[in-house]
Amino acid sequence: xxxxxxxxxxxxxxxxxxxxxxxxxxxxxxxxxxxxxxxxxxxxxxxxxxxxxxxxxxxxxxxxxxxxxxxxxxxxxxxxxxxxxxxxxxxxxxxxxxxxxxxxxxxxxxxxxxxxxxxxxxxxxxxxxxxxxxxxxxxxxxxxxxxxxxxxxxxxxxxxxxxxxxxxxxxxxxxxxxxxxxxxxxxxxxxxxxxxxxxxxxxxxxxxxxxxxxxxxxxxxxxxxxxxxxxxxxxxxxxxxxxxxxxxxxxxxxxxxxxxxxxxxxxxxxxxxxxxxxxxxxxxxxxxxxxxxxxxxxxxxxxxxxxxxxxxxxxxxxxxxxxxxxxxxxxxxxxxxxxxxxxxxxxxxxxxxxxxxxxxxxxxxxxxxxxxxxxxxxxxxxxxxxxxxxxxxxxxxxxxxxxxxxxxxxxxxxxxxxxxx
Ligand SMILES: CC(=O)N[C@H]1[C@@H](OP(=O)(O)OP(=O)(O)OC[C@H]2O[C@@H](n3ccc(=O)[nH]c3=O)[C@H](O)[C@@H]2O)O[C@H](CO)[C@@H](O)[C@@H]1O
Ligand SMILES: C=C(OP(=O)(O)O)C(=O)O
Numbered sequence: 159x160x161x162x163x164x165x166x167x168x169x170x171x172x173x174x175x176x177x178x179x180x181x182x183x184x185x186x187x188x189x190x191x192x193x194x195x196x197x198x199x200x201x202x203x204x205x206x207x208x209x210x211x212x213x214x215x216x217x218x219x220x221x222x223x224x225x226x227x228x229x230x231x232x233x234x235x236x237x238x239x240x241x242x243x244x245x246x247x248x249x250x251x252x253x254x255x256x257x258x259x260x261x262x263x264x265x266x267x268x269x270x271x272x273x274x275x276x277x278x279x280x281x282x283x284x285x286x287x288x289x290x291x292x293x294x295x296x297x298x299x300x301x302x303x304x305x306x307x308x309x310x311x312x313x314x315x316x317x318x319x320x321x322x323x324x325x326x327x328x329x330x331x332x333x334x335x336x337x338x339x340x341x342x343x344x345x346x347x348x349x350x351x352x353x354x355x356x357x358x359x360x361x362x363x364x365x366x367x368x369x370x371x372x373x374x375x376x377x378x379x380x381x382x383x384x385x386x387x388x389x390x391x392x393x394x395x396x397x398x399x400x401x402x403x404x405x406x407x408x409x410x411x412x413x414x415x416x417x418x419x420x421x422x423x424x425x426x427x428x429x430x431x432x433x434x435x436x437x438x439x440x441x442x443x444x445x446x447x448x449x450x451x452x453x454x455x456x457x458x459x460x461x462x463x464x465x466x467x468x469x470x471x472x473x474x475x476x477x478x479x480x481x482x483x484x485x486x487x488x489x490x491x492x493x494x495x496x497x498x499x500x501x502x503x504x505x506x507x508x509x510x511x512x513x514x515x516x517x518x519x520x521x522x523x524x525x526x527x528x529x530x531x532x533x534x535x536x537x538x539x540x541x542x543x544x545x546x547x548x549x550x551x552x553x554x555x556x557x558x559x560x561x562x563x564x565x566x567x568x569x570x571x572x573x574x575x576x577x578x579x
Pocket of ligand 1: 251283442489
């Protein structure tokens with residue numbers, strides 16, 4: 159199992175190229191299932207979840223060409239097997255995004271229930287309820303969601319869907335299903351994360367009629383058929399935020415090319431309050447930081463609030479900043495798995511239910527720590543970059559699931575980090 163060996167204490171300087179967003183590329187690869195025409199996605203990140211998604215749709219009969227320039231050409235014209243088996247779904251929850259498009263285009267889908275994961279139970283009841291409101295008949299049997307249209311129907315029917323909570327992949331499933339449904343669908347309480355408007359813009363290029371994406375109320379007028387398109391995946395705001403926190407923690411001066419400050423307002427505000435300089439520049443973001451920053455309290459919420467996917471990385475920064483801070487996780491019930499590992503590196507953190515109480519310490523000391531989930535891994539890497547001596551981060555397959563060559567990018571800006579096979 160691969161590990162990362164980090165020798166801490168180096169400032170970061172230079173330029174990093176931010177990749178396309180994992181959480182936009184995954185639904186957009188599923189959106190290629192909506193048409194028999196070829197679709198080209200540009201700026202697709204090279205990470206494990208994307209490879210898993212490509213395997214999943216290839217297994218359905220989609221022709222895939224992955225090119226060295228980061229583009230993926232997908233042709234679902236010959237799709238014969240509208241199924242997402244457990245073996246693939248169990249390694250990537252985002253496989254549930256196949257449900258909406260398969261049902262919309264083929265009138266049937268069999269998708270394994272994703273099950274829980276390290277950060278929480280993560281049910282898909284809202285996905286099922288929303289698609290049922292559009293007329294789908296869905297039974298859950300032997301661990302699979304088996305979905306089909308009622309007898310005599312050829313398309314889903316538009317509906318008003320008001321979810322119990324804001325759900326990102328739920329909103330994406332409904333958008334894709336509604337694009338090919340008969341009549342109008344209105345999504346109330348829709349997620350507004352930048353990956354949603356990015357998906358909506360891709361669907362519009364394919365011929366979909368969508369309004370209101372990027373707000374909490376999206377209207378979709380279904381069309382009979384969608385066609386091919388070329389679409390560039392939006393820059394990864396969580397990768398961007400991770401590098402911002404890394405530079406804020408180590409000190410230095412780094413340009414994040416293609417990074418979008420306008421997709422990270424809540425994180426950027428906190429970094430500025432902490433004392434880092436973060437400026438939007440032409441084609442990216444520049445971050446500068448010197449000395450110990452001031453710890454910042456925050457609570458995670460839906461976009462445009464502070465993203466849960468940035469909680470662990472910012473907590474690593476708080477751990478070595480001046481003063482006390484409180485971090486409240488409101489989205490997932492078990493997303494503090496990094497805390498005990500940060501404590502092993504010398505951090506002072508106590509968990510009280512949904513709140514972590516952190517007392518900043520002047521330094522951390524390197525040790526062997528274990529990654530437990532994707533963003534927890536990133537927080538341990540940040541901690542390792544500032545800790546005295548050597549830190550080994552074990553189980554980095556979690557990190558590889560969602561970051562495109564993180565250690566090579568960090569090495570490129572001066573970090574002493576290597577992968578041990
Ligand atoms: C591939 C992808 O884009 N993943 C992101 C997506 O996950 P994902 O789309 O799975 O997360 P959701 O937005 O759906 O989850 C939000 C909350 O709603 C709950 N819920 C959701 C659906 C449902 O049917 N029932 C239910 O109870 C979840 O358990 C969670 O507590 O948004 C999360 C919240 O920003 C991010 O952390 C993930 O990185
Ligand atoms: C939790 C995440 O992803 P997923 O929903 O794919 O598990 C994440 O990207 O931080």
